[in-house]
Amino acid sequence: MTLKDKIKAMLVTGLNLPDVTEDDIADDTPLFGDGLGLDSLDAVEVVVLVQQRFGVTIRDMDEGRVALRSVNSLAEFIERNSAQ
Numbered sequence: 001m002t003l004k005d006k007i008k009a010m011l012v013t014g015l016n017l018p019d020v021t022e023d024d025i026a027d028d029t030p031l032f033g034d035g036l037g038l039d040s041l042d043a044v045e046v047v048v049l050v051q052q053r054f055g056v057t058i059r060d061m062d063e064g065r066v067a068l069r070s071v072n073s074l075a076e077f078i079e080r081n082s083a084q
Helices: 003-014 040-054 061-067 071-082
Strands: none
Touching: 003 040, 003 071, 040 071, 061 071
């Protein structure tokens, strides 16, 4: 299972998304707004899930805005910060 697959599984199960499967989430789909439709409460939950599952901390809103754009951006953020 790739990192992107793990992220998609985390989003679907961790956020308990109704009617969404991992296959429904494209790597470049925006996580918020017209994409997956997540909201600010979901963002907080994703930050916690990323910390728990990958041991990577999203420290502030600016970092989160970049990291939580899509599965691609979140995977890049995790890869970049997991070595630190």
